[in-house]
Amino acid sequence: MSSGPHVKRAGGRSTRRLTPYLLIAPAIVLELLIHIVPMLVGVWMSFVGLTQSYIANWSTAPWEGLSSYRLALDFSSPIGNSFLHSFEVTCLYTVLVVGISWTFGMSAALVLHRNFTGRGFFRTLFLVPYAMPIYAGIMTWSFMLQRDNGLVNHVLKSLGVTNGESFWLIGSNAFWSMVVVAIWRSWPFAFLMLLAGLQNIPDDVYDAAAVDGAGVWKQIRYITLPALRPVNLVMILMLFLWTFNDFNTPFVLFGAQPPKSADIISVHIYGASFVNWDFGFGSAMSVILLVFLLVVTGLYLLIFNRRSTRA
Amino acid sequence: MLAGTAACSGSSGSSGSGGSGGTGKGSGVTLTYWASNQASSIDGDKKVLGPELKKFEQQTGIKVNLQVIGWPDLLNKILAATSSGKGPDVLNIGNTWAPSLQATGAFLPFDSSALTAIGGKSKFVPASFATGGVAGKDPTSVPLYSLVYGLYYNKKMFADAGLKPPTTWEELQTDAKKLTDPSKGTYGMAMEGGSYTESVHFAFIFGQQQGADPFDSSGKPDFTSPGMVAGVKQYVDLMSDKVVNPSSVQYKNGPEAPGDFAKGKAAMLMSQNNADNTLVADGMKTSAYGVVAIPAPTGKKDIASFVAGINMSIFKNTKNKDAALKFVKFMTSEAEQKILDVPFAALPVVAGMTPNFTTNADEAKAFQGILATRAVPLPLVANESQFETNVGNAVNQLIAQAATGTPPTDSDIKAALQQAQDKMTPAG
Numbered sequence: 001m002s003s004g005p006h007v008k009r010a011g012g013r014s015t016r017r018l019t020p021y022l023l024i025a026p027a028i029v030l031e032l033l034i035h036i037v038p039m040l041v042g043v044w045m046s047f048v049g050l051t052q053s054y055i056a057n058w059s060t061a062p063w064e065g066l067s068s069y070r071l072a073l074d075f076s077s078p079i080g081n082s083f084l085h086s087f088e089v090t091c092l093y094t095v096l097v098v099g100i101s102w103t104f105g106m107s108a109a110l111v112l113h114r115n116f117t118g119r120g121f122f123r124t125l126f127l128v129p130y131a132m133p134i135y136a137g138i139m140t141w142s143f144m145l146q147r148d149n150g151l152v153n154h155v156l157k158s159l160g161v162t163n164g165e166s167f168w169l170i171g172s173n174a175f176w177s178m179v180v181v182a183i184w185r186s187w188p189f190a191f192l193m194l195l196a197g198l199q200n201i202p203d204d205v206y207d208a209a210a211v212d213g214a215g216v217w218k219q220i221r222y223i224t225l226p227a228l229r230p231v232n233l234v235m236i237l238m239l240f241l242w243t244f245n246d247f248n249t250p251f252v253l254f255g256a257q258p259p260k261s262a263d264i265i266s267v268h269i270y271g272a273s274f275v276n277w278d279f280g281f282g283s284a285m286s287v288i289l290l291v292f293l294l295v296v297t298g299l300y301l302l303i304f305n306r307r308s309t310r311a
Numbered sequence: 312m313l314a315g316t317a318a319c320s321g322s323s324g325s326s327g328s329g330g331s332g333g334t335g336k337g338s339g340v341t342l343t344y345w346a347s348n349q350a351s352s353i354d355g356d357k358k359v360l361g362p363e364l365k366k367f368e369q370q371t372g373i374k375v376n377l378q379v380i381g382w383p384d385l386l387n388k389i390l391a392a393t394s395s396g397k398g399p400d401v402l403n404i405g406n407t408w409a410p411s412l413q414a415t416g417a418f419l420p421f422d423s424s425a426l427t428a429i430g431g432k433s434k435f436v437p438a439s440f441a442t443g444g445v446a447g448k449d450p451t452s453v454p455l456y457s458l459v460y461g462l463y464y465n466k467k468m469f470a471d472a473g474l475k476p477p478t479t480w481e482e483l484q485t486d487a488k489k490l491t492d493p494s495k496g497t498y499g500m501a502m503e504g505g506s507y508t509e510s511v512h513f514a515f516i517f518g519q520q521q522g523a524d525p526f527d528s529s530g531k532p533d534f535t536s537p538g539m540v541a542g543v544k545q546y547v548d549l550m551s552d553k554v555v556n557p558s559s560v561q562y563k564n565g566p567e568a569p570g571d572f573a574k575g576k577a578a579m580l581m582s583q584n585n586a587d588n589t590l591v592a593d594g595m596k597t598s599a600y601g602v603v604a605i606p607a608p609t610g611k612k613d614i615a616s617f618v619a620g621i622n623m624s625i626f627k628n629t630k631n632k633d634a635a636l637k638f639v640k641f642m643t644s645e646a647e648q649k650i651l652d653v654p655f656a657a658l659p660v661v662a663g664m665t666p667n668f669t670t671n672a673d674e675a676k677a678f679q680g681i682l683a684t685r686a687v688p689l690p691l692v693a694n695e696s697q698f699e700t701n702v703g704n705a706v707n708q709l710i711a712q713a714a715t716g717t718p719p720t721d722s723d724i725k726a727a728l729q730q731a732q733d734k735m736t737p738a739g
Contacts, residue, residue, distance in 0.1 A: 052693070055394040056417040056627075078733035148558045169561055170505075170711040255563070257507055257704045259711065274387060275700045276734065277411070 039290075045283035052277040061280070068284035083285060085260070086268040089175065093264055094243045097182045101239060102232075104183070105190025110220070112191075113198045123195070130188035138252040141181045145169050145253075169253065175261040182249045186239060197231035198224070233304050237297065244293060265289060340634040341374040345388070345402035347621055349456065349655040351588055353379045359654045367641050373634045382564075386696075392626070393417040400629040401638055404452055406442040406622040407689045407699060413444040413451040414693035419625040419632065420449035428633075429453065429640040438618050439660045442688050452622035455642060456657035458583040459681045460516065460616035461602040461674075463590075468497075468578040476601060480520075480545065480608040483579070487554035490578040496556075500549055501568040501577035504560035504710040507703030510546070512617060513581070514706050515689060518542030519614040520607040525702070530692045532735045534702060534728040543724050545608070547709045551718030560714040569593065572600075581605055583619050584678045585656040587669055597671040604681050615685040620660070658682055694735060701731035 046068055048054075054061035074080040112123055129137060144151040145168035157164030168177045201224065209219050225232075247266040250258045256275055258267055269289070273282030344364075350356045356379040364375040378399070380388055386408065392398030393415050404412055412418060419425065421443065426432050432440060439457045443450025462483070464476050472490055477483035487499025503509040518525060523538025533539070549555050556576070562568050566589050572580035573593035580586065590600065604615035623642060625635045641647060648659045649667060656668045658678055666675040689695060705727040709719045719727070 052411055052696075053414050053416070055390065056396070056415045058394070078730055082730075082734070146558075147561060165557075167560070167711075167715055171715045257700065257707070260708065271700075274390070276697050277390070 042283045043287055045280055046287045048280050050278075050280040050283070055277075055279065064280065068281045069288065071281065072285050072288060082263075083268065086263045086265045089261070089263055090244060090265040093175070093179060093182070093246075094240060096179050097186055097243045097246075098236060098239045100179075100183050101187040101190045102236065104187040105192075105194050108187075108191045109194035109198055110224070113195060126191055127188050129184050130192065134185065134248055135252055137185060138181055138249055141177075141184070142169065142253050145177050170259050172261045174254065174259040178249055178253060178262045178264075181253065182243060182246060185249070186243065190235060190239065193231055193235045194228060197228045201227045237300060240300075241293065241297070245289075339372055340631045341376055342401055342631055342634055342638055343376045343378065343399035344638070345385075345399045346377060346379045347385055347403040347405070348379055348381045349585070349621070349657070351592060353381060355654070359651065363642075363647060363650065367638065370641070371634075371637055373631075373637060375638065396628055398626045398628075400631050400635045401623060401625055403455060403621050404624055406439075406452070406454065406618070406620045408696055409443055409450070409452045409622055409624075410445045410691045410693055411696040412624065413448065417627055418451035419627045419629070419635075420444075420451055421453060422449045425449075425636060428636040429643060434643070434662060435660055436662050436682065438682055438686055438688070439620060441691075442618050442620065443622060445691050445693065452624040453639060453643060454620055454660035455623045456621040456652070456655055457660050457682060458585055458619040458621075458657060459678055459686050460512070460581055460583055460605055460619070461678055461681055462605045463572060463580040463582060463586065463600050463602055465572065465575060465578045466599060466601055468575065472578075476603045477606050478603075479606050480611075483606055484548075484552065484554070487549070487579065488552065491554045493553070496576055498556045498571075498577050499554035499579060501571045501580045502549060502555040502559045502710075503562045503564060503568045504550060504555070504714065505707060506563045507700060507707050508564060509703075510706035510710065511699045511703030512619075512689075513546040514539070514543045514702055515617055516542075516605065516614060517545040519617075519687060520545075520611045522612055524690070525698060526690045526692050532694075532698065532732045534698075534732040535725050539728060540721055540724045543706055543709065543728065544719070544721065547706065547713055547719055547724070550710050550713035557714045560710050566593070584658060584668065584674075587656045587674075597669055597674065600674075602674045602677040604677065604685055613685055614687055615681050617689045618682065618686045620657070697735050701734045702728065705731040 045058075047063065047065060048058075048061040049064045049068075050058060050061045071077065071079055072083050075084045108122075108126055112119055112126070143149075147153060147165065147167050147169075150168070152168060153162070153164045153166060156162040156166070167173055205223055205227075206219055209223055214222065245266055246264065247270065250262050250264055250267045251270070254262060254267075256267070256271060258264075265285075269282050269285045272285060273279050346356055346360055348356055350359055357377065360377055360379075364377055368374050382405075385403075385405075389398070389402065389404065389408075389412065393412075396417075398417070421429070435454055436457065439454035440450070442454060443452045462476070468490060469476065469486075472486075474486050474489065477486050490499040491497065515525065518539045519542070521538035521541045523533075523536045523542060525532065525534055525539060527533045550557070550560065556571065559568060559571070568577075569580060569582060569586045569589040570593050571577040572586075573590045573595035584602075587597070591597070604613075607613050607615070623639050625632065625639065629635050642651075643660060645659075645661050645664060648661050648664060651657070652659055652666065652668045658666050658668065666679050669675050690698060692698075709724060709727055712719050712723070
């Protein structure tokens with residue numbers, strides 16, 4: 001009796017067992033290299049005083065324990081207070097951008113879901129901001145928002161709304177400019193996702209509701225929104241995370257030192273790290289942000305997934 | 312990027328015998344050189360530097376791989392190279408960064424033997440040489456191009472208004488008011504109110520006029536002294552007094568402010584001497600403007616500028632130290648300074664040379680005089696770069712306040728400077 005077939009079967013089983021791991025190995029290695037390792041290095045950096053004096057040799061940076069965290073979270077100190085201010089600005093920015101983007105996206109998806117002449121044109125038109133290179137789009141906005149030659153002031157003056165001499169990129173207006181640009185960039189994504197979600201709702205359901213006397217608003221409330229719930233769950237989370245971490249919009253509009261009203265957290269951290277050259281403190285703020293986003297994401301998924309399961 | 316620079320610097324050996332015209336140590340080596348953007352475009356820099364690097368190769372056999380880096384990227388690239396240890400052999404830095412970059416320990420100190428190798432300390436203009444690093448330590452950079460601030464004025468606009476160039480700050484304020492006519496879109500002064508570098512430069516210069524230093528003798532920030540507050544107010548008041556176009560609060564280090572001056576929309580411009588390039592590009596003839604020192608308020612210190620400019624450094628971990636020193640010697644030689652100062656509108660860093668960046672003899676004389684007697688270095692402390700960003704940004708916010716709302720008072724200015732000072736704590 002030969003042991004060949006037995007060995008072969010065993011070999012085959014072990015190969016089969018190994019196959020999934022081999023297939024995902026490249027992804028795991030890359031994930032470790034690109035995300036996990038830099039993240040862990042960032043966490044380590046937050047515990048050391050990595051300033052300009054040590055960046056040529058990181059290992060000599062002095063261990064500072066939690067002092068950077070204490071500094072960031074001491075809201076009575078100017079540094080902690082500016083971090084808190086930045087956090088508050090970011091929260092308001094995120095709520096406005098996500099909320100308005102979702103409303104615009106939902107409205108447009110509902111209108112363009114129905115068949116009518118020119119639907120394809122409008123669908124394409126609405127996706128232009130999403131398809132446009134992000135830097136080109138924001139730079140165009142920064143030109144439009146200039147005081148003297150900007151299109152925004154020109155239009156507002158033509159309409160008699162203002163005298164055409166408003167500043168849009170400094171002072172408190174800077175915040176609203178940033179919100180408008182971020183909505184312009186984000187809402188097509190909401191539109192695209194919701195439109196895709198709407199395609200999966202059978203027309204029969206609406207027909208039956210109409211027969212039962214449900215109007216448009218009732219149909220939206222009792223059919224559309226519940227059916228879009230899985231799409232909304234993921235999309236709102238993604239929009240929230242993208243907006244909260246948004247760096248491109250303020251950086252391209254205002255540069256590395258935005259006005260106080262537009263000092264959102266990603267640029268604030270960038271400033272501490274690359275303008276003030278305090279990478280330890282910048283990393284500590286990044287870790288605090290990471291923890292905050294993990295907690296919010298966890299709670300969000302816990303609450304809404306539980307409700308979905310019950311439903 | 313890091314892999315790229317690693318590849319570049321890795322290509323060089325210690326020394327070799329290649330290079331047909333090579334002489335002595337370093338022949339056959341390839342150096343990587345990060346040049347800052349001095350011309351109106353990166354291509355412009357390459358066109359200017361290319362033939363000079365060829366000449367250097369013919370003289371020494373040392374090839375130079377040139378990379379011109381734009382200003383917005385330069386500091387970040389240097390920091391990345393510093394932290395990774397994979398940088399160029401030789402590079403340009405803004406001279407105000409010198410003490411901060413010296414603190415990283417990544418650059419080669421120019422000790423006595425290194426200084427001898429590049430021609431000796433005495434060959435440099437003392438004021439420019441002093442920007443090379445913290446006082447009392449071997450500098451980690453040496454001057455390459457010198458720049459100073461001057462007050463450009465439009466000769467015709469002054470003559471039409473029956474004015475002469477101001478000799479005191481009070482005269483400047485009066486003249487600026489006379490020359491301002493918003494209905495015609497003309498203003499007394501052009502300003503880069505959105506540029507934190509310009510803002511901190513003037514905060515420093517005017518603070519110096521008021522007798523204030525932003526750092527005390529032990530190197531601690533002291534931004535809120537009455538002199539510093541008065542100096543910042545002196546600058547911000549240009550906006551409060553409406554003698555500058557309110558839109559200039561958004562001007563950064565671009566062509567806008569020199570453009571306004573060149574087009575006759577502003578009668579005066581406080582700028583470094585390399586503004587000449589932009590003015591000429593905007594169609595203004597050198598004979599159409601004059602330059603005098605920025606005046607001080609009556610009875611105050613006669614400081615008109617800080618010593619601005621570009622310095623050269625060598626990365627400490629270069630494998631081509633001798634070749635790098637030869638290259639620094641070549642670039643800071645009298646012959647090269649004569650050639651490079653013209654297209655880059657720079658003052659020579661070599662002592663005894665006559666400025667040749669302009670054909671306007673009066674302008675050359677004015678700038679040379681400012682550098683020789685009325686310019687002081689920015690604070691030579693390790694956290695100078697934080698001073699620049701924090702105070703510069705605070706002044707920008709004050710200018711924005713002046714442009715959009717109520718003019719900042721002394722207490723507003725003091726509070727803004729206090730905030731800037733408080734932000735210095737972690738890095739300081």
